[in-house]
Amino acid sequence: MSDAPLLTLRNLRVTYPGDEGDFVAVRNVSFDLGRERLGIVGESGSGKSTTGRAIMGLVASPGIVEADEMRLAGKDLTSLSERGFRRLRGKKVAMILQDPKYSLDPVMSVGQQIAETHRCHFRSSARAAQEAALEMLAAVHIRDPDRVYALYPHQVSGGMGQRVMIAMMLIAGPDLLIADEPTSALDVTVQHQVLAIMDDLVRSRGMGLILISHNLHLVSSFCDRVLVMYGGRVVETCMSGQLSKASHPYTRGLLASLPELGRRRAELPQLQRDPAWAEG
Amino acid sequence: MLALEHVTVSYGTGLGRIFAASDVSFQVEEGASFGLVGESGSGKSTVLRAIAGLIPHAQGRVILAGREMSMRRSTAERKMVQMVFQDPYGSLHPNQTVDQTLSMPIAIHKLGDSDRRISSVLREVGLGREHRYRYPHQLSGGQRQRVAIARALVLEPRILLLDEPTSALDVSVQAEILNLLARLRRIHRLTLLMVSHDLAVIAHLCERIGVMSNGSLIELATADALASGKVSHGYTRQLLRSNRGFDRSGAEIVDVTS
Numbered sequence A: 001m002s003d004a005p006l007l008t009l010r011n012l013r014v015t016y017p018g019d020e021g022d023f024v025a026v027r028n029v030s031f032d033l034g035r036e037r038l039g040i041v042g043e044s045g046s047g048k049s050t051t052g053r054a055i056m057g058l059v060a061s062p063g064i065v066e067a068d069e070m071r072l073a074g075k076d077l078t079s080l081s082e083r084g085f086r087r088l089r090g091k092k093v094a095m096i097l098q099d100p101k102y103s104l105d106p107v108m109s110v111g112q113q114i115a116e117t118h119r120c121h122f123r124s125s126a127r128a129a130q131e132a133a134l135e136m137l138a139a140v141h142i143r144d145p146d147r148v149y150a151l152y153p154h155q156v157s158g159g160m161g162q163r164v165m166i167a168m169m170l171i172a173g174p175d176l177l178i179a180d181e182p183t184s185a186l187d188v189t190v191q192h193q194v195l196a197i198m199d200d201l202v203r204s205r206g207m208g209l210i211l212i213s214h215n216l217h218l219v220s221s222f223c224d225r226v227l228v229m230y231g232g233r234v235v236e237t238c239m240s241g242q243l244s245k246a247s248h249p250y251t252r253g254l255l256a257s258l259p260e261l262g263r264r265r266a267e268l269p270q271l272q273r274d275p276a277w278a279e280g
Numbered sequence B: 001m002l003a004l005e006h007v008t009v010s011y012g013t014g015l016g017r018i019f020a021a022s023d024v025s026f027q028v029e030e031g032a033s034f035g036l037v038g039e040s041g042s043g044k045s046t047v048l049r050a051i052a053g054l055i056p057h058a059q060g061r062v063i064l065a066g067r068e069m070s071m072r073r074s075t076a077e078r079k080m081v082q083m084v085f086q087d088p089y090g091s092l093h094p095n096q097t098v099d100q101t102l103s104m105p106i107a108i109h110k111l112g113d114s115d116r117r118i119s120s121v122l123r124e125v126g127l128g129r130e131h132r133y134r135y136p137h138q139l140s141g142g143q144r145q146r147v148a149i150a151r152a153l154v155l156e157p158r159i160l161l162l163d164e165p166t167s168a169l170d171v172s173v174q175a176e177i178l179n180l181l182a183r184l185r186r187i188h189r190l191t192l193l194m195v196s197h198d199l200a201v202i203a204h205l206c207e208r209i210g211v212m213s214n215g216s217l218i219e220l221a222t223a224d225a226l227a228s229g230k231v232s233h234g235y236t237r238q239l240l241r242s243n244r245g246f247d248r249s250g251a252e253i254v255d256v257t258s
């Protein structure tokens, strides 16, 4: 049982019905995830967030989620009710959403929101929850936890908001963390600090991590494996640090479009998409 | 084109008072691009918001095209400076379609010719007709950011303030947006002020770069100096190191300013 992967996906498909026909956002995505760090990269709209949301049971209706197999810690997700998913979320699987401020409650201080999550999951006392929240804020390298605890979402900077979200997701101690662009609003040094925290949780608690990011260098240097998505499909899987050796023309195109320090170009090469890529 | 003199912004009073920006001064020539980098919470967005006239209690002087701005801006002054916000989800109204989002500034500034302006600006940012009547939640993160840029561009401003304009974008769209910004700058002599955590992005577009820490501008450097590592401040060096990918040793270092 302990060898069974934490997460198994076989032919995951997500469809959004529309007036002009159905739009398939995720097409036959399959992978296994152990207690490891899996990266997902790919252009905007390629289906990265939708894949994460499907695992969380958060694809909004009328979106349709189908899969031959979808299992999390032994539990079958394909037949799980909304209520079942609600019980799973937080404790078993948590997702740091791409737009942090949007998911924070504007009328509650950020510290209270983290404490509330702690109380909810551990039935802790107000005092213990507050202490845990302050500790968590410090753990995500918020410099002045006492001050930031009392701030409302509109009063924190972009990077602080993102770390608040991360603290809120980590405080419940999930088995699987799906982090959707968790560090895009952070400066690079804090980015690395936050990744180091997640890395510790993967190592010490055996958490599984799915890191969705546009930052190719970051993902490739941090993750054990990287999935490259295009048009809802996984077009290539690369091992850690091997992204620069990727063979798919799409992945190569993405790498080529990165600006480089010390190599000023008037124009960056833009991706020329080949319709054949979408066919798989 | 743009000059800041001793711009200071504080929040709170007494012991709880913090300086989000303190005594920030710099200049940007017309048609030039200036980049701001610095750790989270160092005051980068605050500086942009002060330039945009969004912080009424800001102190110091903001001079645009030779004219000192009062903290309450006229409609014409507001049209001149447009800002793309850091958080594209938060800055787009969830109940408004792309079309409505773009119509609003055109109506407020009485520019007319709404239909043509909207379709042309959507084309400029790489969105199609199929996106025009969608709501934000029906767009991917990158598509939403393009809408936010389109909203700023639709007023044809002289100065564009960009707060992390590409950090939510995938690298292929990032290349498109960076090329777009470079082209707009060339064609319209647009002046750009950009905040980014990605030094390669900043150095690609900006010839001068300011480094912020704890509300202050601690270093001014050229992109070339940055690329060749000729920087004096420890934090700037750390930024350079972290730009090369994840490295635990980079994570262990505590902020130089704390």
Ligand SMILES: Nc1ncnc2c1ncn2[C@@H]1O[C@H](COP(=O)(O)OP(=O)(O)OP(=O)(O)O)[C@@H](O)[C@H]1O
Pocket: A016, A023, A025, A042, A043, A044, A045, A046, A047, A048, A049, A050, A051, A060, A063, A098, B137, B138, B139, B140, B141, B142, B143, B170
């Ligand atoms: N509720 C919805 N209704 C219709 N289409 C949707 C909906 N949600 C997402 N989509 C579409 O599904 C596709 C995949 O979206 P998704 O958010 O998964 O992309 P992504 O890879 O996360 O992109 P980004 O990097 O920009 O965040 C996009 O084309 C998007 O427009």
Ligand SMILES: Nc1ncnc2c1ncn2[C@@H]1O[C@H](COP(=O)(O)OP(=O)(O)OP(=O)(O)O)[C@@H](O)[C@H]1O
Pocket: A154, A155, A156, A157, A158, A159, A160, A185, A186, A187, B011, B012, B018, B019, B020, B038, B039, B040, B041, B042, B043, B044, B045, B046, B047, B086
């Ligand atoms: N309305 C407010 N009330 C109180 N404090 C504020 C308010 N707005 C900003 N601050 C504080 O001012 C400081 C600077 O914030 P700012 O948003 O300018 O940072 P930033 O450099 O843009 O950071 P990031 O890279 O994380 O976006 C932060 O400590 C923030 O908490």
Ligand SMILES: [Mg+2]
Pocket: A048, A049, A050, A098, A180, B140, B141
């Ligand atoms: Mg996404």
Ligand SMILES: [Mg+2]
Pocket: A157, A158, A159, B044, B045, B046, B086, B163
């Ligand atoms: Mg900011």
